[in-house]
Amino acid sequence: MGYVSRIPRFLWRVFRHEQRTFGVEVYLALQALVFGAWLLAPWDTFQQVPDIYSTLGLVPEWIWGCLFFGHGVLHLAALEMGSMRLRHRGTSVLVFLWMIVLISFLTTAPLSSATPMYAFPALAGLWASIAQTRGGRA
Amino acid sequence: MQYTLAHYSGLIPLGAVMLWRPPVPYWLIACGFGMSWVGDTIMLETGGSWAYGYVWLPIQIGLILLALAATWAMRAAVTVGVALLTVLSVAHARPDIVLTVVGSVWILWQAHGRVTPSLYVYFGLGTVLYLLMLGADNILPAWYGYQASRLVAYGAFCWAVSWAT
Numbered sequence: 001m002g003y004v005s006r007i008p009r010f011l012w013r014v015f016r017h018e019q020r021t022f023g024v025e026v027y028l029a030l031q032a033l034v035f036g037a038w039l040l041a042p043w044d045t046f047q048q049v050p051d052i053y054s055t056l057g058l059v060p061e062w063i064w065g066c067l068f069f070g071h072g073v074l075h076l077a078a079l080e081m082g083s084m085r086l087r088h089r090g091t092s093v094l095v096f097l098w099m100i101v102l103i104s105f106l107t108t109a110p111l112s113s114a115t116p117m118y119a120f121p122a123l124a125g126l127w128a129s130i131a132q133t134r135g136g137r138a
Numbered sequence: 139m140q141y142t143l144a145h146y147s148g149l150i151p152l153g154a155v156m157l158w159r160p161p162v163p164y165w166l167i168a169c170g171f172g173m174s175w176v177g178d179t180i181m182l183e184t185g186g187s188w189a190y191g192y193v194w195l196p197i198q199i200g201l202i203l204l205a206l207a208a209t210w211a212m213r214a215a216v217t218v219g220v221a222l223l224t225v226l227s228v229a230h231a232r233p234d235i236v237l238t239v240v241g242s243v244w245i246l247w248q249a250h251g252r253v254t255p256s257l258y259v260y261f262g263l264g265t266v267l268y269l270l271m272l273g274a275d276n277i278l279p280a281w282y283g284y285q286a287s288r289l290v291a292y293g294a295f296c297w298a299v300s301w302a303t
Contacts, residue, residue, distance in 0.1 A: 055270075055273035058231075058272065059232075060230055060236070067243055071243070085250075089249070092262070093243060093246045096242070099266045100265075100269055103266060104273065106270075107270065107273035108273070
């Protein structure tokens with residue numbers, strides 16, 4: 001039980017002081033890339049559950065695919081170049097993109113598993129963006 | 139009353155630049171923000187159809203991207219890109235939404251300097267709340283949030299302008 005009770009303080013230390021965002025950014029960039037590639041695939045993802053994707057469906061699926069895939073590529077390029085300025089922009093745009101996906105589920109199926117699954121990358125991106133402003137370079 | 143305030147709030151950035159006289163890019167951004175007043179006026183006069191007011195959106199996005207462009211090559215690329223995006227989006231059922239989303243992502247990638255908080259709030263949080271408004275059964279809570287985000291963005295812009303002079 002001692003370890004369990006230390007977890008909240010550990011998480012707060014990570015949230016407040018951790019500046020190593022590289023691994024998180026690689027994961028988030030790859031996630032955006034794969035999500036975008038899936039939307040660009042020949043099958044119609046939004047039509048699988050049209051009611052849930054009603055908000056996202058206002059914009060054609062291939063445009064979302066280009067936005068996510070393109071963002072993933074740009075962010076990975078920024079990580080490879082080591083440009084902190086571009087990495088910061090990448091994480092900021094990522095928060096925006098995942099928030100839009102999250103809204104589509106919050107307005108149609110707020111209690112589905114999609115809510116935490118799509119909220120997490122948005123929150124992770126927000127944390128990375130804030131950590132970068134604290135001088136995160138790793 | 140709140141709808142009138144929301145309508146005319148788009149002119150706040152123009153008031154700030156007329157007061158503080160900052161460099162040209164700030165004027166472009168203020169004019170971009172002010173285009174929302176133009177669009178709302180057109181829609182109020184013509185009964186709410188997006189078609190008549192659509193022209194204000196690409197102008198708004200174009201003005202702000204031009205303000206953020208550092209070189210003439212980038213300005214040319216912005217002009218061509220926004221024109222292309224406008225023409226391509228008209229083929230879709232809701233071209234205003236297509237332009238809003240793609241334009242917002244483009245602006246968020248280009249935002250830099252002291253105007254960044256203002257642009258992040260307007261085109262980041264504001265666009266998210268706008269889409270929430272479109273998808274929600276009761277639009278009022280999201281509408282209030284959207285208008286609040288616009289006011290915060292204008293306030294952040296006024297702060298940026300005051301530092302630029």
